[in-house]
Amino acid sequence: MGEFTVHRVRFFHYMPSGICAMAFNRRTERLAVARTDGSVELYSRTDHFFQEKVVPGRQQRSIQALCWVGKRLFGAGLSGEIAEFDLDNLRLKFSQDAYGGPIWSIVCNPQGTHLAAGCEDGTVKLFEILEDQIRFERNMGGQKGRIISLAWHSSGTKIAAGMIDMIKVFDLDSGNAVQRLLVERGSRMQQSQECVVWSVLFLSDIIVSGDSAGKVKMWDVNTGTLIKNHQVTEWDVLTLSVSQDETSLFAGTSEGTVVQFQLLDVVLGQEEKEWVRTRTFKNHTHDVIALAEADTVIISGGMDTQLVVRPLLDKLDFKSRDSSLLKILFPQRSLVSCAKKAGLLLFQYPTHLELWLKTCPSVHLMCLFPVRLGLQGEDHVCCSAVAPCGEWIAYSTTSGIRLYRLQRDNKNVSITKVPKLPKVLRHAHQLCFSPDSSHLYGTTSSAVHVVALTSAGCKFEHSLKPNSCVDSDGKFLASANSNSEIHIYNMHKLKAHCTVPVYRSGVSAMGIHPETNNLVIVHADHQIFEFSIEQMQYTDWSRRVQKEGLHHVWLERDTPVINVTFNPQNPNHVILHDSYMFCIIDQSLPLPDRKSQFHNQLTLKSLPEAERLKHSHAFKECKLYQPLLCVDMLENQSLVVVERPLLDITTNLPAPVRQKKFAT
């Protein structure tokens, strides 16, 4: 198969941030996830939770609540502002101060016309949603005590507000509190300690509350009496979520468990129903802060930074890719860029960049030392790139792009900022250098901008439309957008060359072969296409793949492919990697048929030399390095593998809630 010198890199201290809010849009089947660093990620449920878009974070922005109104996404946080996210340009559209102190919760009414925000000062503020903004309408309540959680009744006439030690029900017509439901700590705890209603749900006939005493309580709406009390945990119940048909309820706790309640017949075939605690899922080590229910799956996220998609097996008919548990821990885009010729590594952190330079001339050993690039402004980095020759570094935030020039003489490294970047290039979703390092390509939501780089400076050359996920060789540039359209541009003529037929799943990675000019596209559902740019059609290999179909083991992988590179020594080799493996596809070998063993390296080893060839197939997986953030080929047949051990991430997390395991 080929042997490589492997540079195993473990000094990229990537640290994901915790999940603090989540909202699922049933119409568009998109899940919005807010993290503690202020970034918002969008996942597509139809595309097996492929991370489609990321709105980069910002320092001091904290999002406490997310809310979908139609296709618009609103967020609010402790800064006291309600903001709308621009999901095309991946940045804030506007933000408006609610003038009520920190906002703990926002919720929109079922009709989608109003937003309610629960504020620190004890008021529920109603906003009318207009075309491009929101307009304050009125205040409700106004007594002391912050409003932690909100829930809107499906009729739209009542709002339940969870506060400290009580739940208030507001009538929207009058604007007054109709009911006060007192939530107390049980006798076990000290009575003096306050009981925070972290989450409240307004079902058609009951109000459900989850509080810091670890109880899930069901209240009658009309009488305001407690119907049922479930002690779920010793600690806090942080979040609640209900299915659309209101027969199933989930509660997330600080122990990291998700508890399911179901409305079940007490006796089969009779009317009487009761909320019964049924299953308990424990997939988190830390607090479960956000929960979202999407018909057949329950999605949970919390302080341990991972997004867990748990299928509800009783609602699935047969075993498929959807019926397995999915944990999303690593970003589904590359945070590492590698200068192939110069052997540089650029690590992208939210607030700074780290450049590792090769200092030792030895081929096999890559001694590196870091150069740290601090960031100006409060915005986080959204993308970055290093030129193959190692002379140029570029990064983009939502407010601007910066280009640096790196000069090295022996041991001294100097970085100078290149001034006067063209005005058009204000913000980019993707940055990319041409293989000869003469051009920088930056994409926005509408166009690809080309900047020529010379030692004197940079010059804006052209704008090509339209854009995202870029890969280029010298002559051609391919760009894919979030609608999974792929456009190919001829960079010599500076005009559009052709488009690739659209496939239903999003593009997770692509690459243009440096010699054959074939574009290899990997989609989020792990389908692989090879498109010949020169002939403007799929290659024979790609047709064969589509005809024979890929092996089910390959298709059932749960993390999308992040990167595609090629082996310069062997043009038949395509190297793909996702978070848990990297794979070399040898296009000269036959594809595995459905019945054959997919991971056959060990069995091949045991076979005699002559028989090996007969049994070998195109896919060679390597799971030696895990979890992977980047795999790239350097020019001298060596492989750079950037790992981030899970243990390092978990040790950096705060200590979880202490639990007694065995007790009498």
Next chain:
Amino acid sequence: MVESSEVRVVRCGGSRINVAAPVISVDSRFLLCASGDLVKVFSTSTEEWVHVLQGHTNVVTGITLNPANQLQVYSSSADGTVRLWDFTDGILIKVQNAFQNAYPGLFTHHCPHFPPECLQLVAAHVPKTLEQEVEVRELSSVLPNISPNPRAVGFGREVRGWICLDTSCTFHLLFKLIYKSTKKGAKNTFTCVSCHPKDDCVATGHEDGKIRLWRNFNQKKEYTYTTLHWHHSVVNTLCFTPEGTTLLSGGIESVLVQWQYDRNSKYILPRLGGSITHISVSADGSLFTTSHSDNKITVIQSNLKVSAVIQGLVKGEAVHTDLVIDPRSKALVLNGKPGHLQFYSLQRDKQLYNLDIVQQEYIYQEGLDQYEVVKAAFDAHGSCLATVEERGKKLSDTEITLKFWDYNETAQSFVLNTTVMTPHDNRITSMCFFPTAETTMVVTTARDGCFKAWLLGQESDTEKQGTDGPSWSCDFVGRYHDLQPTNCCFSADGSLLAVSFQEVITIWNPETWELLTTLCQPPGNIKDLCFGRLSCSRYLLATTTKNMLCCWNLLTCSLEWSTSIAVTLLKADPLSENMAVFTLQKEQTDLFVFKPCEPRPLFTQNALCVGEVQRAIFVPREEPLDNCDESSLWLNRSQLYCLTENMVRFTARKHAVIDDSVAVTPFYLLLGKHRQREQEMCGLPVTEQQGRAQLPQGSVAVRELLHTAAHVLPPASFLCNMFVKSLLISQTGSEKEEEESEEEMDSCDAQQDRRVQGLGVETVPLISKAQERELKKVRRTDYSWLSCLSDS
């Protein structure tokens, strides 16, 4: 007298009482449990045995209350019958010969039995007839291939569905659905099941210690379950209380867990002393019973307080210590709970007490290497006890401890005197006490090639140690050619010690420790060694692994006789010359009793039982019999008890006794005869054990009156007169009684006829002397035979 005596094997007790879940009567006064062939009725408050329901000819597999009449109980047995009893009086009401070669085990509410015939669940419809014996023909198969475990079937509310688990880990809700434990690799196999009495909820226990509450099972796939997890290993049994408010569960941890049904809270009752195998709840929910693996039933009140403990004979995996008789209490001593010796009363079939030998906390966990008591021996008076405990499967980590105990009069128990750590370098193979009281000496032989003699220290030694009294120390270490000693035995007077080294028997003088002679009869290693007693004390008997039984004459040091016989056990009666030999042939054990001096066996019993007799012992009688029948002469001074293991169908052990039926008094002879007849008629095993133990010298009539069922007695007006008379002090001497009874014996059959006439006679105002005598006879007779007559 002579003709009537006959030697029989009687199953006398020690059977497991934890085979089937016990049943509590509706008033919570009685506890019924299956015990061997019997159903025993215990009092829940006093723990005492009230009476037995006997009639089954094979092991009882399940009992349940009759839902139509709560004072009746159904019992099923491996003999293929289901019987209905009135348990307050102990009367058999109905026999259903339903299942030829069947294995009835379970019951439901209305249809009385669901026997898993070849592991098949069957519903049987019982025809309504008045006859006592009913043949059930209408059988409908419900489910094939179910688990043999009775806890794997549960009955739901209103018999709308019942649940059972079959051998392939599938969970059937009959007529509805089938669930499979799906996850591969996970240890979530179903082990037991119970149904909520009111709601549609099924609780199942799993191998990984979880309990799942299944609900919503009418929908095809949207069933759902709640998991309760406390047990760390297999959940053995589950039971809902009748109101459905709590769920009880038990497992190997010997902890009873009480789960609140609709809340996520639980209460536990730890340290019950043995892993829980069954739980049952009384009808009002006020009493729980838990059956434990150490043959114990614990009665627990609903506030989780233990109110009574019914302890049967504890039998672990093996009886390492042989059966030993405590000379002081005449109790049988053997392994009990782990690390304990149990003292078991053979007469009362009850455990007397436990002696903690290991004196360490026992941890209930599989795979732990526990200390086990492997040897125990008493001295002649029962004032000294020596025990050996060991731990460790491999030789390298074996820990052996030898302990000597003294009987403390004030504490009425044994008190530890000396502990010897590692008395030998390898496992101890045998241990025996010096037979006479003059010297206190113990000889141990071990696989490390030597035997050691241990002596109780002299009084002078004690002064150095303080006030603790004399302690034991090693006196002599003997070896013979680096061979491994297997057995040791003292002669009856203690003048000789025989130690067998593989093929060689060495005879030593215990005074001087001089090797007197060696005896050898190859091939084959010595398995058992035994000196003759009394008149045969010059003989030494040994059995070898090559199926030889040899007898040496110690006076001539030559082989007296030898015979080729597959001996499994050789036992000597301590009070007579007799020896008992058990042989195993074609899966059946035969018994021979002989005297070493005579070549002809005194007694032979073929096919004593199926399978091997594991242990046996002669137990001295409290009062010797004077019986002159040749074949039962050997039983005059002691009884032979043996312990068997019937591995064919049950892991249950039966405890059998070989006993003679000859009674002490002539009256008893008569009684015995009737009992025999009863046996022929109903196939009942005899319980003279019980009868004899209670036999009073005085008013027999009173006892008979009280013991006979009311409905078979003559009218009260008729009996009253006799009853009052019987309370008066008789003027005739006891000699006369004797004469009378002898007369009775001679004309036994004739008397029976007369007695029937006597019952038919109306109350006579003036009783003639002859009539009076006749009446006297009547009141002394056992009327239970009448019940049999009337029943048949």
